[in-house]
Amino acid sequence: ESLHTHNSEKISSQISYDVLESASPRSTDKVDLKEGSETTSKYSLFKNWPLMSSIIVYCVFSLHDMAYTEIFSLWAVSPRRLGGLSYSTQDVGVVLAISGVGLLVFQSSLYPLVERIIGPIMVSRIAGIVSIPLLTSYHxxxxxxxxxxxxxxNCASLVKNVLSISIVTGLFILQNRAVEQHQRGAANGIAMTLMSLFKAAGPAGGGALFSWAEKRQEAGFLPGNQMVFFILNIIEVVGVLMTFKPFLVERRR
Incomplete structure (x- = not known):
């Protein structure tokens, strides 16, 4: 009887081991399938042209915005003889604070209404076009x-910041509409990574551009800060042109 019991235990333990062994490859297969699907999903994001085109346009406008932010402060505090405003840092802070309040009001009340009427692409395109003559007027x-x-x-700074945030918000909407809900985290991660590279170049490029422009006050073509705002407008024009088809396309639902 004891031999029979031991044999039964051996047989049951062997069966349990076989079951676990046979189940293990299946669970491994599930993990492999999951990893494979995630890799395929990430790969498909780079092949998703509505997503990638909106990210590229977003990066161009981010470069422009960071360069503008750097240049605006430098231009405002630089002396009059160099084409600046001779503002103090406190004066610049007041201007930026007023712009911030205007942004809060616009984003919370007006932007959703405008976006529903004309769509995110048209919002970004019109905002980019209006920014060009506005930047020209700074000189x-x-x-x-x-x-x-x-x-x-104050009015120019407020309008410029409203236009910039309208462009960025419209492109954010396009990015999230270009992918399925479960892919939005990865899509936003790609967008943030690429945007960070462009934003890192913005302040350095803007500062170098402004320093170079101050040395050419007597130039025959676009002297002083005129060259600064001209180059900012070139970047803006490139971004606006990218909002047209066939480059920027919206995903069909």
């Missing part, structure tokens, strides 16, 4: 003084 705003300068500069 002439700098020729003013007193209360006229303060009012126009």
């Amino acid at each position: 002439y705003i700098g020729m003013l003084s007193g209360i006229a300068l303060s009012i126009l500069l």
